Amino acid sequence: xxEDYSTGSVDSDREMTRLWRTWRTVFEMLQDRxxxxxxxEVQIPLTEFRxxxxxxxxxxxxxxxxxxxxxxxxxxxxxTPLPSKSNPSPQPDCGTIxxxxxxxxxxxxxxxxxxxxxxxxxxxxxxxxxxxQTPISPSAVRLLGSLxxxxxxxxxxxxxxxxxxxxxxxxxxxxxxxQEKVRLLERYRLKExxxxxxxxxxxxxxxxxxxRGQVVKIIRRSETAGRYASYRWVI
Amino acid sequence: MSSHKPPVxxxxxxxxxxxxxxxxxxxxNASRAPAKHTTTTTTSQGPNQHSSxxxxxxxxxALHHAHRxxxxxxTEALILxxxxxxxxxxxxxTADPANPSATDAxxxxxxxxxxxxxxxxxxxxxxNIEGHCGYPLCPRPHRSENAxxxxxxxxxxxxxxxxxxxxxxxxxxxxxxxxxxxxxxECAERALYIRVQLAAEPVWERRAADVAGGQEILLLEEGRAxxxxxxxxxxxxxxxxxxxxxxxxxxxxxxxxMDVDSAGREPGDVAGEMARLSVRDGDRARALAxxxxxxxxxxxxxxxxxxxxxxxxxGAAAAVAPRMRPGDERGGSIEGYVPAP
Numbered sequence: 001x002x003e004d005y006s007t008g009s010v011d012s013d014r015e016m017t018r019l020w021r022t023w024r025t026v027f028e029m030l031q032d033r034x035x036x037x038x039x040x041e042v043q044i045p046l047t048e049f050r051x052x053x054x055x056x057x058x059x060x061x062x063x064x065x066x067x068x069x070x071x072x073x074x075x076x077x078x079x080t081p082l083p084s085k086s087n088p089s090p091q092p093d094c095g096t097i098x099x100x101x102x103x104x105x106x107x108x109x110x111x112x113x114x115x116x117x118x119x120x121x122x123x124x125x126x127x128x129x130x131x132x133q134t135p136i137s138p139s140a141v142r143l144l145g146s147l148x149x150x151x152x153x154x155x156x157x158x159x160x161x162x163x164x165x166x167x168x169x170x171x172x173x174x175x176x177x178x179q180e181k182v183r184l185l186e187r188y189r190l191k192e193x194x195x196x197x198x199x200x201x202x203x204x205x206x207x208x209x210x211x212r213g214q215v216v217k218i219i220r221r222s223e224t225a226g227r228y229a230s231y232r233w234v235i
Numbered sequence: 236m237s238s239h240k241p242p243v244x245x246x247x248x249x250x251x252x253x254x255x256x257x258x259x260x261x262x263x264n265a266s267r268a269p270a271k272h273t274t275t276t277t278t279s280q281g282p283n284q285h286s287s288x289x290x291x292x293x294x295x296x297a298l299h300h301a302h303r304x305x306x307x308x309x310t311e312a313l314i315l316x317x318x319x320x321x322x323x324x325x326x327x328x329t330a331d332p333a334n335p336s337a338t339d340a341x342x343x344x345x346x347x348x349x350x351x352x353x354x355x356x357x358x359x360x361x362x363n364i365e366g367h368c369g370y371p372l373c374p375r376p377h378r379s380e381n382a383x384x385x386x387x388x389x390x391x392x393x394x395x396x397x398x399x400x401x402x403x404x405x406x407x408x409x410x411x412x413x414x415x416x417x418x419x420x421e422c423a424e425r426a427l428y429i430r431v432q433l434a435a436e437p438v439w440e441r442r443a444a445d446v447a448g449g450q451e452i453l454l455l456e457e458g459r460a461x462x463x464x465x466x467x468x469x470x471x472x473x474x475x476x477x478x479x480x481x482x483x484x485x486x487x488x489x490x491x492x493m494d495v496d497s498a499g500r501e502p503g504d505v506a507g508e509m510a511r512l513s514v515r516d517g518d519r520a521r522a523l524a525x526x527x528x529x530x531x532x533x534x535x536x537x538x539x540x541x542x543x544x545x546x547x548x549x550g551a552a553a554a555v556a557p558r559m560r561p562g563d564e565r566g567g568s569i570e571g572y573v574p575a576p
Contacts, residue, residue, distance in 0.1 A: 109364030110319060137364060139318050139357045146312065 012058035018161060019060045019101075020049045025160040026067065026099055026131070032165065033209055034075030035097055067099035068125075078177040095126025101157075102132040113140040117147050127209070128152040131160070153209060164203055171220040173204050176231075181215045184231060198232035210234045307439050310349060317346045318358045322365055325374040332373035332422055333456060343371050344452045347429065349438040355430050359416055368418035370426040372454075375418040380411075387411050428455040 027042040055061040071079070076092040083090055098120060102108055113136065120128035128151070130136075130144065136154060144152045164170055176184065185192060192215065198205055200212055210216060214234045222228035325332075326339055335343075347355070359369035368377045380386075391414075393405035417423040432452050434441060453461070562573065 107364040109361050110322070111365060114319075137357065137360050139315055139361055142311065142315050143319075146315070 009058055012054075016050055016054060016058065016060050017046065019053075019062075019065075019157065020044075020046050021162070022131070022157045022160045023049060023053075023065070025163045026129075028163050028166075029160070029207055030067070030069050030097065030099075032207070033097075034072050034078065035069035036072050037069055062101040062103040065101040067097075069097050071095065071097075078175060080178070082178045082182065096124075097127040097129065098123070098125040099129040099131065102130065104132070106134055108132045108134060108136040108140060110137070110140050110143050112136075113143050117143065117152065120150060120152060121147060126150060130154045131157055133157050151209070151211070153206070155206075159203075165207060170204065171218050173208060174217045174219065175208060175210065176215045176217055184215065192233050195231055195233040197235050200234055205234060303439070307437075310438050314349055314354050317349070318354065318361055321346055321358055321371050322361050322367070324371045328374050330372065330374050332368075332370055332375075332425060335372040335454070339372055340454060344454075347433065347452055350433050351435065351437055352430055352433050355433055359426065363416055368422050369416040370418075370422040372425075373418055373422050375422075377418055378415050380415070389414055425455040428453075428458065 024042065024044065027037055027044075030037050031042055053060055053064050071092070071094045075094060079094040080092040081087075081090045100116060100119075102112055102116075104112060112132075113130065116128060116130050128147075130152065132154070133156070135156060136144075141154065144154055165173070181192070184190075192213075195215065198210075198216060200206075200210060205216070208216070212234055216232050216234060218230050218232060220228045220230070321343065324339060324343065325335070327336070330336060330339065350358075358371065362369050362371065363377055366376050367373070368375050387410060388408050389411050391407045391409055393407070395404060396402070397405040399405075417426065429452060560567070562568070566574065
């Protein structure tokens with residue numbers, strides 16, 4: 001009996017720690033994308049996380065774990081398209097983000113995704129991030145992307161266990177604003193299709209929530225040149 | 236000439252943008268396209284709008300491809316909707332999968348027309364996530380055994396006498412997931428019977444006739460009934476004029492069971508292919524015998540082989556010496572490159 005209890009608590013400890021790491025990565029991701037999050041939220045220690053989100057058994061309670069964040073001024077500016085004749089004062093193409101952790105341990109299908117889509121749509125969130133413990137079914141993936149006018153992304157908890165952009169071999173990716181993009185294309189006399197490309201499904205592109213048509217600046221260290229910047233067009 | 240051009244130039248991109256605005260396209264700024272094109276004549280704002288509007292043929296090609304992609308996306312959305320509908324299918328919780336209600340069976344058959352086998356697999360997976368048996372007309376929950384941490388395979392035993400040499404039982408090792416898709420082996424058979432009838436190519440690549448009429452999908456029970464009806468007709472030499480539709484269908488069923496891959500093709504095609512496959516005809520039989528070493532033609536019976544020597548006649552033209560060409564006196568060219576003297 002005693003042994004059972006101890007293995008249970010080891011199990012719950014393990015799961016709690018893993019989820020805490022995911023949680024922190026989510027906040028780092030929101031910060032890197034340019035949402036308003038406080039330093040305390042990003043740096044939450046494990047003990048505090050456990051107090052806040054553990055159920056009486058010591059296991060994490062995912063139903064409590066929901067995040068909302070608004071974009072900062074800088075991010076709104078970056079996501080505002082250039083004014084054109086038909087649209088002289090464009091609105092920024094970003095808004096409140098909503099992150100939900102799915103509580104179902106196995107088999108996430110269209111039912112959960114439909115509920116998530118419905119919630120995002122009803123509360124008028126611009127972006128939704130759905131985080132599950134297991135892979136979701138192909139039709140659920142398709143359903144997640146089918147919400148018109150909104151962006152819904154999916155991650156697995158284990159994808160966010162470590163923050164990949166903090167790895168020393170991953171160079172810094174910086175999203176360019178539309179103005180910067182136009183300036184870049186003019187300076188090098190390029191069409192955007194002449195730039196090197198990066199896929200939307202690239203892990204870093206997914207982390208930054210890049211969208212098709214944006215241009216990202218990648219800054220690497222170089223032995224000969226000190227720093228070396230390259231640009232990639234998201235397709 | 237140029238006075239006629241602007242309306243064409245302006246109106247077509249607008250229609251293009253209207254048709255593409257609903258879904259994201261490989262073209263990144265489809266929504267901004269009309270604004271750009273209309274301003275082309277007045278100002279030059281970006282580096283890249285001249286080429287796209289210069290030739291109406293390019294535009295037509297782009298439009299054509301955009302429409303195709305849009306059609307493809309629409310179809311995928313339709314299939315997704317159908318999957319969502321089929322998850323909830325047997326309309327009553329007490330429905331019998333062996334004897335489904337006519338409306339349910341019809342709904343299933345009509346919904347499955349645009350499906351590929353992979354879409355059908357997705358449907359089964361979705362039903363399993365919901366806890367239903369994978370066969371869309373079965374209301375029962377799927378099997379689930381709480382296995383240990385490493386119980387990911389199961390051993391299934393066949394019927395008595397199904398083993399090697401007709402003795403014992405045959406044994407299969409199957410992954411647990413494939414057993415747990417269904418509520419019973421009967422439902423598995425029914426579901427897979429439908430799966431082999433689905434066309435392998437996506438619906439936007441099929442011919443219009445296949446999509447509209449095509450072959451109707453049969454449930455396992457209907458297929459069996461049709462086959463039995465046919466056997467009856469043959470055995471008792473009954474007048475077979477009474478059930479032309481059933482005979483038609485059984486003819487199709489034969490094609491299906493013989494060659495699953497050619498399910499989408501015409502019956503005549505399949506028959507031709509079957510004929511090619513058969514080894515009864517002379518040429519192929521001889522070739523096969525040769526390959527097996529059964530009967531080698533041209534032997535004299537005592538082990539020696541008849542050898543016929545044939546000259547390889549290349550034509551009587553004599554070899555011609557190369558002639559000097561202009562420039563050869565300076566060394567000629569090296570693969571087209573003439574070095575400077």
